[in-house]
Amino acid sequence: MVTLPQQEKSLHKVNGSFHTTTLKDVAKLAGVSTKTVSRVVNNQGEIRKETRERVQAAIEQLGYRPNVLARSLIHQRTNTLGVVTWGIDYFGPSRTVVGIEQQAHQLEYSLFLNLMDRPDDGDSVSLLDTLIAHRVDGILWAVPEVGNNRAWLESSQLEHFPPIVFLNTEPRPGLVVVAVDNFSGAKLATQHLINQGRRKIGIITGPLTWWEARERYDGWKSVMHQAKLETPSSLVVEGEWAADAGERGLQQLLAQEPDIDALFASSDQIALGALSTAHRLGRQIPRDLAIVGFDNIPESACFWPPLTTVYQQLIDVGRIAVQTLHRMIEANRQSRVLNEASVTLVRPELIVRASSMEA
Amino acid sequence: MVTLPQQEKSLHKVNGSFHTTTLKDVAKLAGVSTKTVSRVVNNQGEIRKETRERVQAAIEQLGYRPNVLARSLIHQRTNTLGVVTWGIDYFGPSRTVVGIEQQAHQLEYSLFLNLMDRPDDGDSVSLLDTLIAHRVDGILWAVPEVGNNRAWLESSQLEHFPPIVFLNTEPRPGLVVVAVDNFSGAKLATQHLINQGRRKIGIITGPLTWWEARERYDGWKSVMHQAKLETPSSLVVEGEWAADAGERGLQQLLAQEPDIDALFASSDQIALGALSTAHRLGRQIPRDLAIVGFDNIPESACFWPPLTTVYQQLIDVGRIAVQTLHRMIEANRQSRVLNEASVTLVRPELIVRASSMEA
DNA sequence: AAATTTAAATAAAACCTATTGACAAAGACT
């Protein structure tokens, strides 16, 4: 036990305004120099056990926590990453953020979170500015690529930017990208349907301004061609990501090609909408129509029938992105070498359920 | 147009290591004092148009952004809020975060995001410590209340904490809380079923260690009693929040009370699982069994049949929480008056769809 | 044109909090 002089309660009141305790306060209370406190806090140098305990008791009593701002200022490092993303109320983006947070936490980074209001451009530049003003050590750009919403890349002076990793965006020369291999995923889905003996396989795409939607579309086309199956535009409907696109989409497809026997839906929500339409029209799933989705949202296992879908390991995308960013930051610290571009693709896997296989 | 002396590219390279541009650099390049630059940046005092332009040109050229850390240090204010939450890959929590972010952005706060790995206790204290070390101006505690996961409240020295607002937790004396009125929501749902002429109304609850689950359970009980309906334990199944709890839950309910004519599911996922079981058992929804969920996840409109559910305006909870916190911060700045406790309840509304009404 | 007033800019120092290095001093131990 260590005893300390009683501290009057008013210590943290100065001029009636809040005063967080500083190194000095601790030093004064413990009766040592600030240097000594600093040594205790940072666990460096030889310190007598008794002194250490006195200091620690003072820290306890005052609720002292070192001011990270001051530290960062000196060390030229904030241990902070900036995340820019969109749509965390959707399953995919939120999972990605979870992965990011987990890995960041493990590597002792704090996260600044910034959400865009719309995925297509908007206020990207001002968000990035804020992050840079906060001197984040690195940036995770996790906004889905829509239209030309990375136009800021051209106009910005990237030499004033910290390292950036792009998540789920199209690889480009000079950039570091971690993404799900949507193309492969779509191929898995389509190939599976072909393996089930289906031949007339329709697709409802996401909005084709989205890179991910285009990749999935291309994957479908690629497998179809390989299997020598036609891909007329009557088998294709462009939709939004949400469920009602699936409802309308299937209606339209059936109007154009009444005898399609399978559907590749570019999201689980679209698949859900299609299921709903199928029920209304009295089509048996999977007998009359096999359906495969994309995402593996938790609900999809309980759709009726349970949905076959492509599982994207978005948590991994987040984790890998942070690991990569961390390496870039460390490398930068050693030498101001330009980080090499790189592309990491995470392979999705197919989850087979009842919506695509007859019992 | 303003012209400036050419700057050699190597300015931001010092000893081969990265050098962010500072006020001084700008001042030197513009040929003015640092004070002048400061005035331009902060838009204060009288400054000749020509000078302002020179300075702005220098800022542009160097890509200067004021160091927020240094500013915060002086102003004793970081314009930063800490968010602690859990489960942003679920619909409810992520929506709440969206609301928080929107309002924070509008009030020019940046957000630190911290996710707990588990909602029941865990590392709360260390998360809070990190936030305080970062000198956040306020904290949003958006972790659902499970068991005694706010035990840290007793052991912490709250006088060293910045203002805190609690989201979707049980009101307690002395705390500021913004929450959805789960009790009312459950009453809406149950009353609606009674209005439809249902009398034997079962419930699948969330885990009753959760405050929100208990509130919904109590709401159901309250309305049942008011309508002079029995609430034997055979009408109650405690579940998890996810869909498979609904599958098993309905099975169990039907085993206990084969002639129930309605079900209040404490989450849309549970409702989805119940729908799935109903299909498998050949029960017609809503004819044989009316179902109401809770949450209004986007998919619920496309369930088969579309799900009647209770819509919680979680975005509003987030927004209001930030507004409240902002007021507390401002009030604190004026005078170190203890912030008064307060409770704001957000009323949910009932969305009626086909799962509870015969056509 | 000279004198006065007003405006714009500057230099220098203090401050915010913590870190760091060089060096000195005190105390403990042979």
Add this chain to the structure above:
DNA sequence: AGTCTTTGTCAATAGGTTTTATTTAAATTT
């Protein structure tokens, strides 16, 4: 007395803000 261990002093640093006192420049008045 000499050595080792522990602690302290002091100043500089990180990147800004703010104050005071001063200087310079421009605008206005006589």
